[in-house]
Amino acid sequence: MGNFCYICLSVTSHYHIMKLYTGKDINKLTELIPANSGVFAIIDNKVEDYFSAMKNWKIFPLRALESSKTLGTAAHICSWLMENKADRDCFIIGAGGGVTTDLAGFVASVYKRGVRFGLVPTTLLSSADAALGGKNGVNHLRVKNMIGTITQPEWVFQSPVFFRTLQRRVFTEGIAEMLKTFLIFSPDLYAFCVSFFKSYNHRNPSEKEERLLERLVRECARLKMEVVKKDERDHGERMVLNLGHTFAHALEGWAAANHRKILHGEAVAAGIVASAKAAAIMGICPKSLASELSEDFHSVGLKTSFGVSFSKIFNTMQQDKKASGEILTLILPLGIGNVARYLITASDLRKACGRLVI
Ligand SMILES: NC(=O)c1ccc[n+]([C@@H]2O[C@H](COP(=O)([O-])OP(=O)(O)OC[C@H]3O[C@@H](n4cnc5c(N)ncnc54)[C@H](O)[C@@H]3O)[C@@H](O)[C@H]2O)c1
Known part of the structure; x- marks a missing residue:
């Protein structure tokens, strides 16, 4: 072989x-x-x-x-x-x-x-x-x-x-999903990946x-497959893979409606940083985490904000597939290698994140 x-x-x-x-x-x-x-x-x-x-x-x-x-x-x-x-x-x-x-x-x-x-x-x-x-x-x-x-x-x-043969922008958006997986499961590989991609041609x-x-x-x-095999239907453990995705999918919906081009991985990078900011506002992670992640993502060529205010994506966030009635499930980072599932009502989310710009 x-x-x-x-x-x-x-x-x-x-x-x-x-x-x-x-x-x-x-x-x-x-x-x-x-x-x-x-x-x-x-x-x-x-x-x-x-x-x-x-x-x-x-x-x-x-x-x-x-x-x-x-x-x-x-x-x-x-x-x-x-x-x-x-x-x-x-x-x-x-x-x-x-x-x-x-x-x-x-x-x-x-x-x-x-x-x-x-x-x-x-x-x-x-x-x-x-x-x-x-x-x-x-x-x-x-x-x-x-x-x-x-x-x-x-x-x-x-x-x-x-x-x-990938365009630079398309290659770079892929780094976001890799960093997401390592951010959830492996602080060592996360750190390695950040430094590897800084200079990868x-x-x-x-x-x-x-x-x-x-x-x-x-x-x-x-x-990824380790967690998929424990929860293929995505009712429990697999949900951690959605880190940043509730924000990201809403941002992509906003971009489609406004003729703006935001690639999926780019939205995921911005969504992860927004999740870290939301977690800090809710008092469950240090404020420094969002800036640390932002710095890492910038260093490999990823933007972390598209200047979209939270109010513009809030309605779409409520249509997230993981939402159940008024309750949304967010995956929030508590640190590198540590994420948690967090249930929040739509009105509490709006109160907490009202001033975020994503
Ligand atoms: N099913 C899942 O679990 C899952 C997870 C993450 C993302 N997604 C979905 O994946 C999609 C994003 O995927 P993507 O970023 O690969 O986008 P894509 O499929 O749009 O590809 C990006 C661009 O690269 C071009 N391309 C593909 N391979 C190429 C190559 N080798 N050389 C040159 N050009 C090439 C494509 O034509 C396209 O223009 C989104 O729709 C997202 O929702 C699904």
Whole structure:
């Protein structure tokens, strides 16, 4: 297998084993396709060239935009599958950033009531986060991921080779989700990551640096899947992964409504800092934490504020999927390596955060 390695991550509730493959040789993907299955690949049109050797795949080239992560696009892909006679034994591949892997996973989990699928994340963000954990979905009425499923792919194939062609801004937003995971679970890896990314040149990394990045992404995936396998349906422990996300999703909703471009990872960085500020206002973490995190995020190229006042995103925050009636569930940082789930009424949240600018 050469430098192609895999780890099994079992999600016990479904007796399902998701295999995580990592390696530089993209052609190894052909070994992962089940025998006698037609392959239908939904591929981000910016990465199609990487797959030019896959002559037997039927390809749906996707123009991956957050605004195209919709039921309409999912229905369009289903029509294409039907036209191309994809049967229940077909194998779907989603290759691209988080928009593509979320959409492809969603289509695979509903087409003919569900067919087998594998994901090939090609952004840092989708490799370290979006393609892992089985959450698939689309946005609806400007609310992020409002319609979706939790279905695990058979495998995820990660390769750092894809990152070399990413725009700087897209590469950098991926760092935010990695820092989030390490901030929750591993202060040592968090600190290591901050210093590693300060000088990482993603377009022209040395062999050694790229190998290190591959290991960091794999470690990030392992930490995420450890918690996913304990709480696949996201009713308890898994919620910690939403650190910063209630603010982030609301900020993304605001951006979509106001024709502003804020990438998911950028919103997550701002959301984490906003959560630290909220936690300090509530007296559950030191005031210095927000500035410490802000400094770390800036040092790797991430902005932490978009100048949006809390009142502009408050209504969208109330539509968060984790909200139950008047009560919102926030994941708040108490320190590096220490986060807590916090239930708060919408009116108390408004009182506490009314003056925040995110
Ligand atoms: N399912 C989950 O658990 C989960 C977790 C986090 C984020 N997400 C979702 O992921 C999405 C964000 O993902 P993303 O940041 O990867 O965005 P994306 O899919 O929009 O990709 C960003 C840009 O990079 C381009 N691109 C992709 N791979 C490339 C490559 N190798 N070289 C050059 N360009 C490339 C894409 O065409 C796009 O323009 C959001 O919709 C978010 O909600 C899902």
